[in-house]
Amino acid sequence: MPVRPSIVFIVADDLGYADLGCYGGRDAAFGPVSPTLDALAARGLRLTQGYANSPVCSPTRFALMTGRYQYRLRGAAEEPINSKSRGSTTLGLPPEHPTLPSLLRGAGYRTALMGKWHLGYPPAFGPLRSGYDEFFGPMSGGVDYFTHCSSTGQHDLYLGDAEQQADGYLTDLITEHALGFVRRSAGAARSGTPFFLSLHYTAPHWPWETRDDAHLAPEVRRNLFHLHGGNIETYRRMIHHMDEGIGRLMALLRAEGLERDTLVVFTSDNGGERFSDNWPLVGGKMDLTEGGIRVPWIAHWPAVIAPGGVSAQTCMTMDWTATLLDAAGVPAAASHPLDGRSLLPLLHDATWRDEQPLFWRMNHRGQRALRDGRWKYLRxxxxxxxxxxxxxxxxxxxxxxxxxERLAAMRAAWEAWNASMPPIPEDATVSLGYSVQDMPPR
Structure with a gap:
Protein backbone atom coordinates (compact mmCIF):
# COMPACT_ATOMS: atom_id res chain seq x y z
CA MET A 1 0.00 0.00 0.00
CA PRO A 2 1.36 3.46 -0.82
CA VAL A 3 2.25 5.28 2.39
CA ARG A 4 1.19 8.68 1.10
CA PRO A 5 -1.23 8.55 -1.81
CA SER A 6 -2.23 11.63 -3.68
CA ILE A 7 -5.93 12.31 -3.13
CA VAL A 8 -8.67 13.73 -5.36
CA PHE A 9 -11.98 14.39 -3.60
CA ILE A 10 -14.71 15.15 -6.16
CA VAL A 11 -18.00 16.62 -4.95
CA ALA A 12 -20.96 17.17 -7.26
CA ASP A 13 -23.67 19.64 -6.29
CA ASP A 14 -27.30 18.51 -5.88
CA LEU A 15 -26.72 15.20 -7.68
CA GLY A 16 -29.50 12.66 -7.23
CA TYR A 17 -28.86 9.14 -5.94
CA ALA A 18 -29.79 7.47 -9.25
CA ASP A 19 -28.52 10.10 -11.70
CA LEU A 20 -25.41 8.07 -12.57
CA GLY A 21 -25.59 5.01 -14.75
CA CYS A 22 -23.80 2.89 -12.14
CA TYR A 23 -26.62 3.69 -9.69
CA GLY A 24 -29.35 2.69 -12.11
CA GLY A 25 -29.71 5.96 -13.98
CA ARG A 26 -31.23 5.98 -17.45
CA ASP A 27 -29.29 6.96 -20.56
CA ALA A 28 -30.01 10.40 -21.99
CA ALA A 29 -31.02 11.10 -25.58
CA PHE A 30 -27.31 11.64 -26.36
CA GLY A 31 -26.25 8.36 -24.74
CA PRO A 32 -24.79 7.37 -21.35
CA VAL A 33 -24.76 10.26 -18.89
CA SER A 34 -21.77 9.26 -16.76
CA PRO A 35 -19.41 6.84 -18.57
CA THR A 36 -16.31 8.01 -16.68
CA LEU A 37 -17.86 7.66 -13.23
CA ASP A 38 -19.45 4.37 -14.20
CA ALA A 39 -15.99 3.09 -15.20
CA LEU A 40 -14.45 4.33 -11.94
CA ALA A 41 -17.12 2.43 -10.01
CA ALA A 42 -16.52 -0.71 -12.08
CA ARG A 43 -12.77 -0.49 -11.45
CA GLY A 44 -13.15 0.44 -7.80
CA LEU A 45 -15.70 0.48 -4.97
CA ARG A 46 -19.33 1.64 -5.06
CA LEU A 47 -21.35 2.17 -1.88
CA THR A 48 -25.13 1.77 -1.90
CA GLN A 49 -25.90 3.06 1.61
CA GLY A 50 -23.75 6.17 1.83
CA TYR A 51 -25.03 9.52 3.06
CA ALA A 52 -24.33 13.22 3.11
CA ASN A 53 -24.10 14.95 6.48
CA SER A 54 -26.94 17.27 5.48
CA PRO A 55 -29.64 17.58 2.82
CA VAL A 56 -28.31 21.02 1.90
CA CYS A 57 -25.02 22.43 0.60
CA SER A 58 -22.86 24.27 3.09
CA PRO A 59 -23.63 22.21 6.24
CA THR A 60 -22.30 19.10 4.47
CA ARG A 61 -19.20 21.03 3.42
CA PHE A 62 -18.53 22.02 7.04
CA ALA A 63 -18.57 18.30 7.93
CA LEU A 64 -16.33 17.42 5.00
CA MET A 65 -13.73 20.03 5.97
CA THR A 66 -13.72 19.30 9.71
CA GLY A 67 -14.54 15.59 9.94
CA ARG A 68 -17.03 16.54 12.66
CA TYR A 69 -20.77 16.98 12.96
CA GLN A 70 -21.45 20.35 11.37
CA TYR A 71 -23.73 21.31 14.25
CA ARG A 72 -20.63 22.07 16.31
CA LEU A 73 -20.05 25.27 14.27
CA ARG A 74 -22.32 28.31 14.22
CA GLY A 75 -21.96 28.85 10.48
CA ALA A 76 -23.41 25.43 9.69
CA ALA A 77 -26.66 26.30 11.47
CA GLU A 78 -27.56 28.32 8.37
CA GLU A 79 -29.35 26.09 5.87
CA PRO A 80 -27.34 27.06 3.87
CA ILE A 81 -25.05 30.09 4.13
CA ASN A 82 -26.32 32.65 1.61
CA SER A 83 -25.28 35.95 0.12
CA LYS A 84 -26.74 37.83 3.12
CA SER A 85 -23.77 36.47 5.08
CA ARG A 86 -21.29 38.64 3.16
CA GLY A 87 -19.23 40.64 5.65
CA SER A 88 -20.12 38.35 8.57
CA THR A 89 -17.32 37.38 10.95
CA THR A 90 -19.29 34.46 12.45
CA LEU A 91 -21.02 32.69 9.54
CA GLY A 92 -18.19 30.71 8.02
CA LEU A 93 -15.49 28.13 8.65
CA PRO A 94 -13.18 29.62 11.31
CA PRO A 95 -9.61 29.82 9.93
CA GLU A 96 -8.22 28.54 13.23
CA HIS A 97 -10.24 25.30 13.02
CA PRO A 98 -8.21 22.28 11.83
CA THR A 99 -9.43 21.07 8.45
CA LEU A 100 -8.77 18.18 6.11
CA PRO A 101 -6.60 20.36 3.82
CA SER A 102 -4.76 22.09 6.70
CA LEU A 103 -3.90 18.76 8.33
CA LEU A 104 -2.71 17.29 5.02
CA ARG A 105 -0.74 20.42 4.19
CA GLY A 106 0.89 20.24 7.62
CA ALA A 107 2.03 16.73 6.67
CA GLY A 108 3.63 17.93 3.44
CA TYR A 109 0.78 17.68 0.93
CA ARG A 110 0.25 20.29 -1.76
CA THR A 111 -3.40 21.37 -1.50
CA ALA A 112 -5.90 22.99 -3.84
CA LEU A 113 -9.63 23.63 -4.04
CA MET A 114 -10.93 24.00 -7.57
CA GLY A 115 -14.64 24.76 -7.48
CA LYS A 116 -17.27 25.72 -4.94
CA TRP A 117 -16.31 26.94 -1.44
CA HIS A 118 -19.61 28.04 0.21
CA LEU A 119 -18.17 28.24 3.74
CA GLY A 120 -18.22 31.98 4.36
CA TYR A 121 -17.06 35.09 2.58
CA PRO A 122 -13.82 37.07 2.60
CA PRO A 123 -12.22 38.79 4.34
CA ALA A 124 -13.04 36.72 7.45
CA PHE A 125 -13.24 33.35 5.67
CA GLY A 126 -11.92 31.62 2.56
CA PRO A 127 -10.12 28.55 1.19
CA LEU A 128 -6.61 30.02 1.57
CA ARG A 129 -7.38 30.65 5.26
CA SER A 130 -8.42 27.05 5.85
CA GLY A 131 -5.57 24.97 4.47
CA TYR A 132 -5.57 25.32 0.70
CA ASP A 133 -2.49 26.54 -1.17
CA GLU A 134 -4.52 27.31 -4.29
CA PHE A 135 -8.14 28.16 -5.05
CA PHE A 136 -10.23 28.83 -8.11
CA GLY A 137 -14.00 29.06 -7.99
CA PRO A 138 -17.03 30.79 -6.51
CA MET A 139 -17.35 31.64 -2.82
CA SER A 140 -21.17 31.42 -2.79
CA GLY A 141 -23.57 28.54 -3.22
CA GLY A 142 -24.66 29.04 -6.82
CA VAL A 143 -23.56 31.19 -9.73
CA ASP A 144 -24.48 31.48 -13.38
CA TYR A 145 -22.33 29.18 -15.49
CA PHE A 146 -21.37 31.94 -17.95
CA THR A 147 -21.55 35.31 -16.17
CA HIS A 148 -20.31 33.75 -12.90
CA CYS A 149 -22.66 36.01 -10.95
CA SER A 150 -24.47 34.99 -7.77
CA SER A 151 -28.20 35.27 -7.05
CA THR A 152 -27.68 38.93 -6.09
CA GLY A 153 -26.15 39.68 -9.51
CA GLN A 154 -22.69 40.09 -7.96
CA HIS A 155 -19.72 38.63 -9.82
CA ASP A 156 -18.36 35.70 -7.79
CA LEU A 157 -15.32 33.98 -9.25
CA TYR A 158 -11.94 34.00 -7.54
CA LEU A 159 -8.38 32.94 -8.20
CA GLY A 160 -6.81 32.75 -4.77
CA ASP A 161 -7.99 35.79 -2.83
CA ALA A 162 -8.49 37.96 -5.91
CA GLU A 163 -11.62 38.28 -7.99
CA GLN A 164 -11.06 36.65 -11.38
CA GLN A 165 -12.70 37.61 -14.66
CA ALA A 166 -12.87 34.63 -17.00
CA ASP A 167 -14.77 33.68 -20.12
CA GLY A 168 -16.23 30.23 -20.38
CA TYR A 169 -18.57 27.60 -18.99
CA LEU A 170 -17.91 27.22 -15.27
CA THR A 171 -17.77 23.40 -15.23
CA ASP A 172 -15.06 23.50 -17.91
CA LEU A 173 -13.15 26.29 -16.16
CA ILE A 174 -13.09 24.28 -12.93
CA THR A 175 -11.81 21.26 -14.85
CA GLU A 176 -9.06 23.29 -16.53
CA HIS A 177 -7.80 24.66 -13.22
CA ALA A 178 -7.85 21.17 -11.70
CA LEU A 179 -5.79 19.84 -14.60
CA GLY A 180 -3.34 22.70 -14.20
CA PHE A 181 -2.84 21.93 -10.52
CA VAL A 182 -2.20 18.25 -11.24
CA ARG A 183 0.31 19.11 -13.97
CA ARG A 184 2.16 21.45 -11.60
CA SER A 185 2.14 18.82 -8.85
CA ALA A 186 2.86 15.68 -10.86
CA GLY A 187 6.64 15.75 -10.67
CA ALA A 188 6.65 16.30 -6.92
CA ALA A 189 4.06 13.54 -6.49
CA ARG A 190 6.26 11.07 -8.36
CA SER A 191 9.14 12.11 -6.09
CA GLY A 192 7.21 11.49 -2.87
CA THR A 193 5.38 14.79 -2.24
CA PRO A 194 1.71 13.97 -2.84
CA PHE A 195 -1.12 16.38 -3.50
CA PHE A 196 -4.66 16.83 -2.24
CA LEU A 197 -7.12 18.19 -4.79
CA SER A 198 -10.66 19.12 -3.77
CA LEU A 199 -12.58 19.19 -7.05
CA HIS A 200 -15.94 20.67 -6.09
CA TYR A 201 -18.08 21.14 -9.17
CA THR A 202 -21.17 23.34 -9.10
CA ALA A 203 -22.83 20.95 -11.56
CA PRO A 204 -25.61 20.00 -11.73
CA HIS A 205 -26.82 22.82 -9.41
CA TRP A 206 -29.18 25.37 -10.95
CA PRO A 207 -29.30 27.44 -13.15
CA TRP A 208 -30.05 24.84 -15.78
CA GLU A 209 -27.41 25.60 -18.41
CA THR A 210 -25.34 23.37 -20.65
CA ARG A 211 -22.12 24.27 -22.41
CA ASP A 212 -24.20 25.37 -25.42
CA ASP A 213 -26.52 27.74 -23.52
CA ALA A 214 -24.46 30.91 -23.32
CA HIS A 215 -27.32 32.81 -24.94
CA LEU A 216 -29.42 32.20 -21.81
CA ALA A 217 -26.99 33.95 -19.48
CA PRO A 218 -28.41 37.52 -19.56
CA GLU A 219 -31.90 36.27 -18.63
CA VAL A 220 -30.66 33.89 -15.98
CA ARG A 221 -28.51 36.54 -14.36
CA ARG A 222 -31.72 38.31 -13.35
CA ASN A 223 -33.26 35.12 -11.96
CA LEU A 224 -30.57 32.66 -10.93
CA PHE A 225 -33.02 30.16 -9.48
CA HIS A 226 -34.34 29.77 -13.05
CA LEU A 227 -37.68 28.52 -11.74
CA HIS A 228 -39.30 28.48 -15.17
CA GLY A 229 -36.31 26.95 -16.96
CA GLY A 230 -34.52 23.68 -17.43
CA ASN A 231 -35.54 20.16 -18.39
CA ILE A 232 -34.33 16.63 -17.82
CA GLU A 233 -32.12 16.54 -20.92
CA THR A 234 -30.41 19.81 -19.96
CA TYR A 235 -29.85 18.48 -16.47
CA ARG A 236 -28.35 15.23 -17.75
CA ARG A 237 -26.10 17.13 -20.14
CA MET A 238 -24.80 19.18 -17.18
CA ILE A 239 -23.86 15.95 -15.41
CA HIS A 240 -22.23 14.71 -18.60
CA HIS A 241 -20.08 17.85 -18.88
CA MET A 242 -18.84 17.18 -15.34
CA ASP A 243 -18.21 13.53 -16.20
CA GLU A 244 -16.20 14.60 -19.24
CA GLY A 245 -14.02 16.78 -17.01
CA ILE A 246 -13.43 13.90 -14.62
CA GLY A 247 -12.50 11.77 -17.62
CA ARG A 248 -9.88 14.33 -18.63
CA LEU A 249 -8.51 14.31 -15.08
CA MET A 250 -8.23 10.52 -15.00
CA ALA A 251 -6.49 10.55 -18.40
CA LEU A 252 -3.96 13.05 -17.06
CA LEU A 253 -3.30 10.95 -13.95
CA ARG A 254 -2.61 7.97 -16.21
CA ALA A 255 -0.37 9.99 -18.52
CA GLU A 256 1.64 11.26 -15.54
CA GLY A 257 1.99 7.76 -14.08
CA LEU A 258 -0.04 8.73 -11.00
CA GLU A 259 -3.31 6.82 -11.35
CA ARG A 260 -2.23 3.72 -9.40
CA ASP A 261 -1.24 5.65 -6.29
CA THR A 262 -4.00 8.26 -6.32
CA LEU A 263 -7.13 7.79 -4.22
CA VAL A 264 -10.11 9.29 -6.06
CA VAL A 265 -13.39 9.66 -4.16
CA PHE A 266 -16.63 10.91 -5.70
CA THR A 267 -19.86 11.98 -4.00
CA SER A 268 -22.54 14.68 -3.85
CA ASP A 269 -23.09 17.30 -1.16
CA ASN A 270 -26.76 16.32 -0.73
CA GLY A 271 -29.65 14.69 -2.54
CA GLY A 272 -31.03 15.81 -5.85
CA GLU A 273 -33.12 18.76 -6.98
CA ARG A 274 -36.24 18.85 -9.13
CA PHE A 275 -34.81 17.21 -12.28
CA SER A 276 -32.86 14.55 -10.36
CA ASP A 277 -33.49 10.83 -10.39
CA ASN A 278 -33.52 9.48 -6.83
CA TRP A 279 -35.25 6.17 -7.52
CA PRO A 280 -36.21 4.23 -5.45
CA LEU A 281 -35.83 6.93 -2.79
CA VAL A 282 -38.37 9.60 -1.96
CA GLY A 283 -37.74 13.30 -1.28
CA GLY A 284 -34.79 15.46 -2.21
CA LYS A 285 -32.74 18.45 -1.24
CA MET A 286 -33.83 20.01 2.09
CA ASP A 287 -35.41 16.70 3.19
CA LEU A 288 -34.17 14.13 5.71
CA THR A 289 -36.00 11.45 3.78
CA GLU A 290 -33.58 9.17 1.93
CA GLY A 291 -33.71 11.17 -1.30
CA GLY A 292 -32.34 14.21 0.49
CA ILE A 293 -29.36 12.58 2.19
CA ARG A 294 -28.43 9.29 0.50
CA VAL A 295 -25.87 10.01 -2.21
CA PRO A 296 -23.43 8.19 -4.50
CA TRP A 297 -20.04 7.24 -3.04
CA ILE A 298 -17.38 5.89 -5.41
CA ALA A 299 -13.75 5.19 -4.48
CA HIS A 300 -10.97 4.32 -6.95
CA TRP A 301 -7.40 3.50 -5.87
CA PRO A 302 -5.79 0.78 -8.00
CA ALA A 303 -2.95 0.18 -5.54
CA VAL A 304 -5.43 -0.77 -2.82
CA ILE A 305 -9.03 -1.14 -4.01
CA ALA A 306 -9.96 -4.28 -5.93
CA PRO A 307 -12.17 -3.69 -8.97
CA GLY A 308 -15.89 -4.39 -8.93
CA GLY A 309 -16.52 -3.86 -5.23
CA VAL A 310 -20.04 -3.04 -4.02
CA SER A 311 -20.77 -2.39 -0.35
CA ALA A 312 -23.85 -1.72 1.78
CA GLN A 313 -21.69 -0.24 4.53
CA THR A 314 -23.34 2.92 5.86
CA CYS A 315 -21.28 6.10 6.07
CA MET A 316 -21.51 9.88 6.16
CA THR A 317 -19.45 12.64 4.58
CA MET A 318 -17.35 13.15 7.72
CA ASP A 319 -16.35 9.46 7.72
CA TRP A 320 -14.52 10.07 4.46
CA THR A 321 -12.60 12.95 6.00
CA ALA A 322 -11.34 10.48 8.60
CA THR A 323 -10.66 7.91 5.87
CA LEU A 324 -8.53 10.25 3.78
CA LEU A 325 -6.48 11.30 6.80
CA ASP A 326 -6.01 7.64 7.71
CA ALA A 327 -4.97 6.75 4.16
CA ALA A 328 -2.40 9.56 4.27
CA GLY A 329 -1.15 8.53 7.72
CA VAL A 330 -2.11 11.91 9.17
CA PRO A 331 -3.64 12.09 12.67
CA ALA A 332 -6.50 14.36 13.58
CA ALA A 333 -5.84 17.40 15.74
CA ALA A 334 -5.99 16.44 19.41
CA SER A 335 -7.88 19.65 20.11
CA HIS A 336 -10.66 18.72 17.67
CA PRO A 337 -11.31 14.95 17.74
CA LEU A 338 -13.17 13.63 14.73
CA ASP A 339 -16.79 12.52 14.81
CA GLY A 340 -16.20 10.62 11.58
CA ARG A 341 -14.60 7.18 11.65
CA SER A 342 -12.14 5.79 9.11
CA LEU A 343 -13.39 3.43 6.42
CA LEU A 344 -9.88 2.50 5.32
CA PRO A 345 -10.48 -1.23 6.06
CA LEU A 346 -13.37 -1.10 3.58
CA LEU A 347 -11.03 0.08 0.84
CA HIS A 348 -8.94 -3.05 1.41
CA ASP A 349 -11.91 -5.40 1.71
CA ALA A 350 -15.36 -4.60 0.29
CA THR A 351 -16.96 -7.15 2.64
CA TRP A 352 -15.85 -5.25 5.77
CA ARG A 353 -18.73 -3.93 7.90
CA ASP A 354 -18.82 -1.71 10.95
CA GLU A 355 -22.29 -0.25 11.43
CA GLN A 356 -22.75 2.73 13.73
CA PRO A 357 -25.75 5.02 14.30
CA LEU A 358 -26.00 8.05 12.00
CA PHE A 359 -27.75 11.23 13.18
CA TRP A 360 -29.18 14.29 11.44
CA ARG A 361 -31.16 17.36 12.39
CA MET A 362 -32.60 20.10 10.21
CA ASN A 363 -34.10 23.41 11.26
CA HIS A 364 -36.32 23.40 8.19
CA ARG A 365 -39.69 21.82 9.15
CA GLY A 366 -38.22 20.66 12.46
CA GLN A 367 -36.71 17.57 10.87
CA ARG A 368 -34.65 14.95 12.68
CA ALA A 369 -33.40 11.50 11.67
CA LEU A 370 -31.48 8.54 13.02
CA ARG A 371 -30.39 5.50 11.06
CA ASP A 372 -29.39 2.49 13.12
CA GLY A 373 -28.88 -0.67 11.11
CA ARG A 374 -31.93 -1.36 8.96
CA TRP A 375 -34.14 1.02 10.94
CA LYS A 376 -34.66 4.74 10.51
CA TYR A 377 -36.38 7.15 12.87
CA LEU A 378 -37.65 10.32 11.18
CA ARG A 379 -39.57 13.35 12.42
CA GLU A 405 -40.94 0.37 21.84
CA ARG A 406 -38.43 0.56 19.01
CA LEU A 407 -39.67 4.03 18.10
CA ALA A 408 -39.33 5.18 21.71
CA ALA A 409 -35.80 3.77 21.99
CA MET A 410 -34.65 5.42 18.77
CA ARG A 411 -36.29 8.71 19.74
CA ALA A 412 -34.46 8.58 23.07
CA ALA A 413 -31.17 7.82 21.33
CA TRP A 414 -31.66 10.83 19.04
CA GLU A 415 -32.54 13.07 21.98
CA ALA A 416 -29.39 11.96 23.84
CA TRP A 417 -27.24 12.66 20.79
CA ASN A 418 -28.90 16.02 20.22
CA ALA A 419 -28.20 17.00 23.83
CA SER A 420 -24.50 16.50 23.10
CA MET A 421 -24.63 19.09 20.28
CA PRO A 422 -24.96 22.87 20.53
CA PRO A 423 -28.59 23.96 20.17
CA ILE A 424 -29.82 25.56 16.95
CA PRO A 425 -29.47 29.33 17.46
CA GLU A 426 -32.69 31.30 17.43
CA ASP A 427 -31.35 33.55 14.69
CA ALA A 428 -30.41 30.69 12.34
CA THR A 429 -32.20 30.97 9.01
CA VAL A 430 -33.35 28.68 6.23
CA SER A 431 -32.62 30.04 2.77
CA LEU A 432 -35.45 30.21 0.27
CA GLY A 433 -35.24 29.22 -3.36
CA TYR A 434 -34.54 25.51 -2.84
CA SER A 435 -37.15 23.01 -3.96
CA VAL A 436 -38.69 20.90 -1.23
CA GLN A 437 -39.87 17.66 -2.75
CA ASP A 438 -42.24 14.88 -1.78
CA MET A 439 -42.46 14.07 1.93
CA PRO A 440 -43.93 10.97 3.65
CA PRO A 441 -47.71 10.96 4.11
CA ARG A 442 -48.94 12.24 7.47
Missing part, protein backbone atom coordinates in the same frame (compact mmCIF):
# COMPACT_ATOMS: atom_id res chain seq x y z
CA UNK A 380 -41.03 15.92 10.03
CA UNK A 381 -43.17 18.85 11.23
CA UNK A 382 -43.86 17.16 14.57
CA UNK A 383 -44.85 13.76 13.15
CA UNK A 384 -42.72 10.70 13.99
CA UNK A 385 -42.03 7.90 11.52
CA UNK A 386 -40.26 4.55 11.81
CA UNK A 387 -39.10 2.84 8.64
CA UNK A 388 -37.49 -0.53 7.90
CA UNK A 389 -35.13 0.52 5.12
CA UNK A 390 -34.12 -3.07 4.38
CA UNK A 391 -37.60 -3.72 3.01
CA UNK A 392 -38.90 -0.21 2.35
CA UNK A 393 -36.33 2.22 0.96
CA UNK A 394 -39.12 4.51 -0.22
CA UNK A 395 -40.15 5.14 3.39
CA UNK A 396 -43.84 4.48 2.76
CA UNK A 397 -44.71 1.97 5.51
CA UNK A 398 -44.65 3.74 8.89
CA UNK A 399 -44.01 1.22 11.69
CA UNK A 400 -44.47 3.79 14.46
CA UNK A 401 -47.80 2.39 15.61
CA UNK A 402 -46.82 -1.30 15.45
CA UNK A 403 -43.33 -1.01 16.96
CA UNK A 404 -43.78 1.68 19.65
Missing amino acids: VAGVDYLFDLASDERERANHASVAP
